[in-house]
Amino acid sequence: MKSKLIRLGLFLVLATGIALAIIYRDQFNAEVLENWVKEAGAAGPVIYILIYAVGTVFFLPGSVLTLTGGALFGPVMGTFVNLTGATLGALGSFLIARYLAHDWVANKTGGRIKTLMDGVEKEGWRFVAFVRLVPLFPFNILNYALGLTRIKLMHYLVASYVFMLPGAIAYTYLGYAGREAIGGGEDVIQKAMLALGLLALVAFLPRLIGQLRKKPMISVTELKAIMDAGDDINIIDVRTNEDYDGKLGHIKEAINLPLEEFSDKLSELDDDLEKTVAIVCTTDRRSVKAQQILTSRGFADVHVVKGGMTDWNTNGYPLE
DSSP: OHHHOOOHHHHHHHHHHHHHHTGGGOOOOOHHHHHHHHHHHGGHHHHHHHHHHHHHTTTOOHHHHHHHHHHHHHHHHHHHHHHHHHHHHHHHHHHHHHHHHHHHHHHOOOOOHHHHHHHHHHHHHHHHHHHSSSSSSSSEEEEEEEESSOOHHHHHHHEEEEEEEEHHHHHHHHHHHHHHHHOOOTTTTHHHHHHHHHHHHHHHHHHHHHHHHHOOBBBBBHHHHHHHHHHOOOEEESSOHHHHHHTTTTTTTTTOOOOOOOTGGGGGSSTTTTTTEEEEOOOHHHHHHHHHHHHHHTTEEEEETTTHHHHHOOOOOOOO
């Protein structure tokens, strides 16, 4: 009973804080933050870290915090302050979600949702690293969502701090460059160009991470060996329905998800981000496009079957 009351109290505090943050969002701006930091004197950086952490828990706009941190503390100290505050806030949200609802979610989830959560938990810190570098979901919501999984606390904390660094550097420097431009500092053009370059690099990260996560092609012989060994694998045939049932036939275990309908039908997969996926088609070009889509959605082990159904037929392997 006491535990339930504590949870209820914490939930009410959280809900009230988020509601107040939304109501007074317009009053939360760079000028207010600057005044608070100046009044704190030498303790300004510590106060700012605490503001950032609390703001993250209560869904205050992180962009305002990060840009203001760069303007107030410069590119180096500002990056440290912003990154530390964001990580502490992410940790707070994670722990609150884990304390309030983890057990309930673990008992109530099943089917595809449970499969998805199991996949996230199996990938562990690698998943945290991926979503920090490639922001698939809003930062504040993601922190709470990850708290509902069984990802290890230290894995979450370290991966968050390390892999949020590129974004923190870019947006902190942007805030610093903006402050310099307004104040008429030296080398404004160079600083602005560097800020834009850093933002472009951060914007390019999703494609870079996708390339790093991309797995090499496998031959039909390798696919057949995997199947014969009884390994757990999803075989996806991305041909049209007509070609799937056409003269080349199809692999019995394959799921037919035509490339034209691929994004809309991904829910038909098991949602296990760690499960091995083999993509089959007549040409490798369509398979590569499907691989890119899966990789961008967080699937970690996606292979293109080189030669597809043409090579499968050439080797005389069984067809449906």
